[in-house]
Structures are given as C-alpha cells and as structure tokens.
Amino acid sequence: MALHLATTDEGNALLERDPLALLLGMQLDQQIPMEKAFTSPSVLAERMGTDHLDAATIAALPPDTLLEHFRTPPALHRFPGSMATRTQQLCQALVDDWGGDAANVWKDVSSGSELVARIASLPGFGDQKAKIFAALLAKQLGVAPEGWQEATGDYGKPGHRSIADVIDEASRVKVREHKKAKKAEAREKV
Template identity: 55%
Template sequence: MDVTLHLAQEPAADELLGRSPLAALVGMLLDQQVPMEWAFAGPHTIAVRLGADDLDAQEIAAYDPEAFAALLATKPAVHRYPGSMAKRIQQLCQYLVEHYEGDPTAIWQDAATGDELLKRLNDLPGFGKQKAQIFLALLGKQLGVRPKGWREAAGDYGAPKAYRSVADITGPESLRKVRAHKQELKAAAKASSTKTTKAMKTTKATKATKK
C-alpha cells in the first residue's frame, strides 16, 4: 500500500495515508463530527507528536492513556473531542495487536470475499456498518484491495463514480461533488424532520380539540 490519497488535502498528511494502512484506518475512525480534512490530517499530526514518521499499533496500544489523550488535545487538537477519540484510537490499536499482531494489512490480505472483509472491518472498535462499508470502498477504489464481491459488500459506496464518501475523493473536483452530495442528504434529512415535527404537532392539536 503506497499510493497517493487526497483526503487531508495536505501533502505530508496525504502521503502518510497512502503508505500507512494504520494511518488510513485511524483517519477513517476520526472522520465523524469534524470536517473530513481535519479528520484525515489527524494521523500525521499524531505521528509528528510521537516523533515518528508512521503510526505503530503496538506503541499506541501501550501508551499511557492520559498522556495519549493530552497528545491529541494539544492545540491544534486532532479532533473536536480529543479525549474520547484518543480512547477509541487506543482501543482500535489494542484490537489490532490482539487479533492481527498489530498489522492492519492482515485484516484484508487473506479475505476471500467482500462480505468477509466487511465483517472484519465492522468488528473493529469504532467501526459501524457505514464506516466499514466506506473504508471497504476506499480499499477497493483507491488502494487495490479487491476481494470477490467487494463492490456489492460496500453497498452504495462501492458504486463507480458514486461521489458519496471519502472513497471517491481523488482531488478538489471530486471533493466538491462529495460535499454537494452530503449537503443534499442533510437537507433531505432536515426536511423530513421538519415534516415529522409538523405532523406530530397537528396530531397533538387534533387530540386536544377532541378533548
């Protein structure tokens, strides 16, 4: 795994993501409740603060929890919630040490099918189905990991040129398309929520009138 990714939109951070499976996993883990670029720049920031040129699962798993949380919280913070994310990163690394001898590539190296790989990713601490599917799509689309049925296992995220997630981002233009798609989803969710709220108020008003 040594390719060029464009998720952090910072050359040094993206270079690390492209050559380090653990950095890519940690970036995916951080990718929630903060802008994508902030999340995927996080692994490089952590590596620099550890005085290393890569992340090491064994080292992070054994790191003093309070010291690791402080390392993430140092301004500029690695995440909006550095304390909880520090805990999740350590849990992820501890899981990798326990189940894969600290080697993230062992998750997908011998996975025979997309479904098998999806299950392994879904079993990772901090990875729900959606996050697992997005990372599976990233592996297949940009990192050359393509077990049989990987697109189907990745769901909508596996579709070619879907522009639904980080798996489709290869530069500024695709980033804009993915952002536009996410904004559409948020707008639709907000409209649905507003409609539901209005319906509930109408139902309450009707019941009150009947009383």
Template identity: 60%
Template structure:
C-alpha cells in the first residue's frame, strides 16, 4: 500500500517519494529524531539524489565511511549525520536480509496491529514511541490498517489527535502538532522539576 499524497516535508518531490515508496517512508521515520520533521522526512529524497536512486540494497552494501560522507555533505541529511548514517544502513540491512529489500513486506501480511508494532519495534533505532508513531502514520495516511492498529499505536492512533507526524496533512495540522509537542515537553520538564 502507498498514499495518494503526503504532506510531511513541504517539498512536492520529497513528499511524492514518501507517498509512493514505502522504503523512503520508513527511512524518513528512522531520521525523525532531534531534528524538524520536514528535514527528517526530506532525508530519503536527499539520499536518493546523491546516490542516483533510493535502493536499500545499495545503501546496505555501501562502505559505511562512504555512506557517512554521502550523508554528511552540506546540507547534511541529519544533525548527527555519522550516527544516523549508521542507523539508516542498519535498517536497510534488515530490510534486505528479512524483507527482500521492501519495507512494505513488514506490513503486507501482518494480521494485527500488535504484530505490526512488534515488527516495527524490532527495527534498529525504533523504540516503543517511534514504533507506535509509525504504526499510526501507516494507519492514518498509508492505508495499513490491520485489526487493532489504533490500539497498538496508543494515543497516536486516536482519530483527530494532533500528536505526531501521523497527524500532519497540511500547514494547520503541522502547527497543531508542533504546539502539542511543545506542551508535552513543557509538562515533562515541569514534572521532573527542571526549569
């Protein structure tokens, strides 16, 4: 399954790649850490441009130092290009070894949301929160809706919520997600006693 249209980067070409290529969507989620969502999800398009396409088998087999350099060229793919290059390569290696180089195989035959969450959570760099957000993104925008997917995604799967990238469909929803994240961070700081 794919999406007709996504609005995650603000760049038509990058969003079109995410909508049609499950590998790009998954790698965008890998990169979605400690940088703005738009930059993270633009990363697969940048990698594709620099490598002449987005081929996970080629990425997996590329010398790690060479791939790190590809990700580090200005403008860097990520704020931490070296460590994230390694994480992207690790996910690509899992895709090649376990899913025939196709991220869609992760969810193609999964019968339940709980199993989808488990498969995604087993990928390098996917903790519980990131896995739940990706399940929500797949369900809300990519048409991947196994039984119980909303429950597996937790609060991120709630209809009408504005908590994560799964809920971004336009400028207004992007602003609402940003406000929600800012409020959650402030609440976490207050709860921990940090200023």
C-alpha cells in the first residue's frame, strides 16, 4: 500500500522503503502538523546527503551536527533542539537493542500487546504513541499480529482517529477534524 503521510512524493517513498524514517516520523508527530512530522525524515536524509536513514550513523553524529540538520530552515520540528536529542536517543536505542534496524522492533512479534510494548519501550514513545504506531503498522503495512486491535484500543477501530487512518487527502482532513473535536472536548472538561 502506498503511504500518504508526508507532503511530498519523495517523503512518502522514503517512509515506504525505510522503517527508520517511518519510526522517526511518528516520533516527531507532536506539537506540529502530522504531515510535517512525516515529511521531516526525508528532509533529514537530504540534509545528510543520503537516500535512507541509518540508526548507527545518526547515533554517532556529533550532537551539534544533528542539531544543525534540525535547525536549518525550514526546521524539521517546532522544537529542533529537544527533538534532535530525542532522535539521537532513539537511534542509539535501535543500535543497542535492535541491531540498528527499526524493522526489528516489529519483526516476528507474536501479539499485539507485545508489539505495543516493544514500541512503547523506545525513547520518545509513550503508551498512546505506541498504540497509534502499532495501528499504523497493522492498518497500512500488514504488521498485524493476533490481538493488535485490542492492544491498540480506539486506534485499532475503523474510522479516522489518527495518522494510522490517513490513506489520502480526504482521510487526512477527517483525522484532523477528529483531533480538533477531541481537543475541544478535553477543554470543555477542564
């Protein structure tokens, strides 16, 4: 299935062929528009002069170099400093625990709860983000171990709840409307 998460064809192509790019896009998806978050990995690859992202290379970069890649206009994130640090931490965890390959996080997983737990163990991934990413893997990439829908909660249900449900521009608009409605609902409860 072709992904429609980034704003450019090049960005989507990288997300499709590079598991680390997809994982970084999810990590960056906070406090910026979701399509910006999922486009930033391709911009990072371009700035690094490569056609793919490598966890060991990013983990080994001098922090100031990675920060410069994040800060160069247009910045890769609203908070380039903290997100560059978090990206480097994520890449180091992939090197230390997953053989440097992001796909190993979800490879040979036996259950939905194991999948969510593996993702949640990564730097920058809490429970909600782990559930959303697990739902994205299941719904769009076929990584659907037994029990994934239960393990991902509402994100595993049909509808337009998160980035996991974005398959085209119309679904992106519906997801954005859902997120706005949830934020408004949360504000009313305060």
